[in-house]
Amino acid sequence: MAMSARDLDKREFFFGHKACAGCGGSLAVRIALKVLGERAVSVLPAGCMSAVGFNFPQLAFTNNAFITPFAATASVMTGIEAGLRQRGIDDFQVVGFAGDGGTADIGLQALSGAIDRGDNILYICYDNEAYMNTGIQKSGLTPYGAKTTTTPYKGSRRHKKDMLAIVAANGVDYAASASIGYLEDYIRKIEKAAGITGTKYIHVLAPCPVGWGFKTDETVDIAREAVDVGAWSLREYENGEWKLNREPSRPQDLELYMKRQGRFKIEKQYQEENNYAGE
Amino acid sequence: MVERLAEFVEDGSLDAEFIHVESEHSALSAAMGASLAGVRTFTATSSQGLLYMAEVLTYAAGGRFPIVMINANRSLALPWNIYGDQRDSLSLLDSGWIQAYAENAQEVLDLTLMAFRIAEDTAVRVPFMVNLDGFHLTHTYEVVDVPTKEQIDKILPDYDPGENQIDFENPRSFGFTAGPEWNASFHKAHHEAMLHAWNVIDRAENTFHAVFGRRYSGGxxxxxxxxxxxxxxxxxxxxxxxxxxxxxxxxxxxxxxxxxxxxxxxxxxxxxxxxxxxxxxxxxxxxxxxxxxxxxxxxxxxxxxxxxxxxxxxxxxxxxxxxxxxxxxxxxxxxxxxxxxx
Structure with missing residues (x-):
């Protein structure tokens, strides 16, 4: 039976952590664990969620959880899955929560290896579009035009890597993009992924008030608007087929979406004539 | 080494899962995950491969996972060289692993058996690196006494992961951040476990002598x-x-x-x-x-x-x-x- 936000598990599996007010990533983790329940084993590399959730003695996960090297999310998941299976245990779900840098940059090789092996794992990338934990440096998933501390004036000159296309090309069994602004869609995709034996990848947009420059009570609204204006899409890939889950309802408002965020404000002298080239 | 193990797993003589990895970094990461899941784990590497997994060495050691790894001591680039020397493992003495160095093929085999017993001892719980000279021991042939399963059972008990394993009845966080007020206490416990390993090594060698008749002499x-x-x-x-x-x-x-x-x-x-x-x-x-x-x-x-x-x-x-x-x-x-x- 399809789960909705209303009948989510009342128990909390990720709480008491140190995430910033308005953090989109912590909402993505919290909701995913409510769907997956106590048989989930969480695996987190260096990044925002490990930095806020694993501060001894204040440990924020109530299920089994492990912190991994930055590049090793998928390979540690592989080992846990194989080890538990070797012990004769089969009712569990190894789930990874890695940020955009940990996924699209440093962790890409290990993720490719896990997809290649067809390991039965669920990899969730919470995408806040830069290395937020270490001070808002540009990642491979920072969008075109977004300022970060390493693209300080002109904004990123590169478009986001298309992670869904990358994992699809690697032969992933199920891939989906989601947004914390469309929670029921996200919940449905986690539930669906958990029911599939194979390598599953969910990429969830998780806005960051600190890094993006918006008020802490706007996180969910921004995450929703990103989909509505077409800055982010809700897609699914399964059995070699792509599906768009939602048409952008107001693509004409892309500029409004960008104007709400400090990261897209480029001073006049740094604006280039061929802005947004390639779009 | 891993090629022969792959044969053992595929022909059914070894009850194990063989994980094909794309890098040494992932090899040790997967071994660490499997150890966390509560099973006995082994991997092998050499030279630049050891350095490539260097980051994971400290995770495995600090996480107190009793992984056994054989390292074929080989030179480091540059200049590129495939032959033996000991710069690889010696550059990683501080990674928190037990490091032993074998003289011949028999000792590699014997040390590896004892390594599991020593690393897995509840008072030690530190990963164990068995080092052997690249080329001189890895690419030459020697006759060795291969132990029987009955003999191995006498020195190596069934795997007991202790508390350091995933438990769905008693879930825990297995790795974490420890700030300045806690950090040293973890490292001191690790250091003391390493020192305590001498007692365990001594006992393992005595048992080994009783079973095989070969006497090893500790450090x-x-x-x-x-x-x-x-x-x-x-x-x-x-x-x-x-x-x-x-x-x-x-x-x-x-x-x-x-x-x-x-x-x-x-x-x-x-x-x-x-x-x-x-x-x-x-x-x-x-x-x-x-x-x-x-x-x-x-x-x-x-x-x-x-x-x-x-x-x-x-x-x-x-x-x-x-x-x-x-x-x-x-x-x-x-x-x-x-x-x-x-």
């Missing part, structure tokens, strides 16, 4: 050192040749001895002090150099006894001859000191 293997005036300290496969040279020097009246280091972590400081306390002069021969300093083995030994001469040889697979070893004893007799290159 060091001393040869004609009791009355030796000149002692050459070394490790690995070159030790046999050193002993031969010591024998022939003895025939000509030189009181020569050889001290082979079997373990570098934990460091056998008491055993070294005991053996070398009466030696007149000590040299260290090693296939390693800490550039701008001296050989790492020398630096360690000199922290215990006033070793004077450090001879660097065998880098990138260079031969070390009996004549060169005899020359080291001559240098000792002549009172030479410092770092010398063969």
């Amino acid at each position: 060091v293997d001393a040869y004609r050192c009791d009355d030796a005036e000149y002692v050459l300290v070394t490790l690995g496969s070159v030790s046999g040749l050193c002993r031969q040279v010591a024998d022939s020097l003895r025939e000509s009246g030189v009181k020569a001895g050889v001290l082979r280091l079997r373990y570098l972590r934990p460091f056998p400081d008491e055993a070294i002090r005991k053996v070398l306390s009466s030696a007149k002069s000590v040299a260290v021969l090693e296939k390693d150099i800490s550039f701008g300093g001296a050989g790492t083995v020398f630096t360690n030994v000199r922290s215990i006894v006033p070793a004077k001469l450090n001879v660097i040889g065998g880098l990138g697979g260079a031969d070390i001859s009996a004549a060169q070893i005899a020359g080291i004893f001559e240098s000792l007799q002549a009172g030479e000191s410092g770092v010398k290159w063969l």
Whole structure:
């Protein structure tokens, strides 16, 4: 039976952590664990969620959880899955929560290896579009035009890597993009992924008030608007087929979406004539 | 090594899961995940591969996962070289692993069996790196006694992961951040477990002797050192040749001895002090150099006894001859000191 936000598990599996007010990533983790329940084993590399959730003695996960090297999310998941299976245990779900840098940059090789092996794992990338934990440096998933501390004036000159296309090309069994602004869609995709034996990848947009420059009570609204204006899409890939889950309802408002965020404000002298080239 | 293990797994003679990884970093990461899941794990590597997984070494050690890994000691780039020396593992002495160095193929096999028992002891719980000389031991053939399953069962009990495993009845966080107020307490416990490993090594070797009749001697293997005036300290496969040279020097009246280091972590400081306390002069021969300093083995030994001469040889697979070893004893007799290159 399809789960909705209303009948989510009342128990909390990720709480008491140190995430910033308005953090989109912590909402993505919290909701995913409510769907997956106590048989989930969480695996987190260096990044925002490990930095806020694993501060001894204040440990924020109530299920089994492990912190991994930055590049090793998928390979540690592989080992846990194989080890538990070797012990004769089969009712569990190894789930990874890695940020955009940990996924699209440093962790890409290990993720490719896990997809290649067809390991039965669920990899969730919470995408806040830069290395937020270490001070808002540009990642491979920072969008075109977004300022970060390493693209300080002109904004990123590169478009986001298309992670869904990358994992699809690697032969992933199920891939989906989601947004914390469309929670029921996200919940449905986690539930669906958990029911599939194979390598599953969910990429969830998780806005960051600190890094993006918006008020802490706007996180969910921004995450929703990103989909509505077409800055982010809700897609699914399964059995070699792509599906768009939602048409952008107001693509004409892309500029409004960008104007709400400090990261897209480029001073006049740094604006280039061929802005947004390639779009 | 992994190729033969793949055969064992595919033909069903080894009940294990073989994980194909795309890198050494992932190899040790997967081993760590499997160890966390509560099963016995093994991997193997060499040279740049060991360095590529260096980051994961400290995770596995600090997480106290009793992984056993064989490392084929091979040279490091640049210049690129596929032959043996010990710069790979010696550069990672501080990663928190037990490090043992074998002299021959039989000792590699025996050490690996004992490594599981030592690493998995509840009072130790530290990963174990068995080192063997690249090429000299990895690409040559030796006849070895292969133990029976019954023999192995006598020295290696069924795996007991203890508390450090995923438990759905009692879920926990297994790795975490520890700030300044907690950090040292974890490292001190790790250090003390390493020191305690000597007791466990001793017991493992006694049991091993009872089952197989072969006696190993803990941290060091001393040869004609009791009355030796000149002692050459070394490790690995070159030790046999050193002993031969010591024998022939003895025939000509030189009181020569050889001290082979079997373990570098934990460091056998008491055993070294005991053996070398009466030696007149000590040299260290090693296939390693800490550039701008001296050989790492020398630096360690000199922290215990006033070793004077450090001879660097065998880098990138260079031969070390009996004549060169005899020359080291001559240098000792002549009172030479410092770092010398063969």
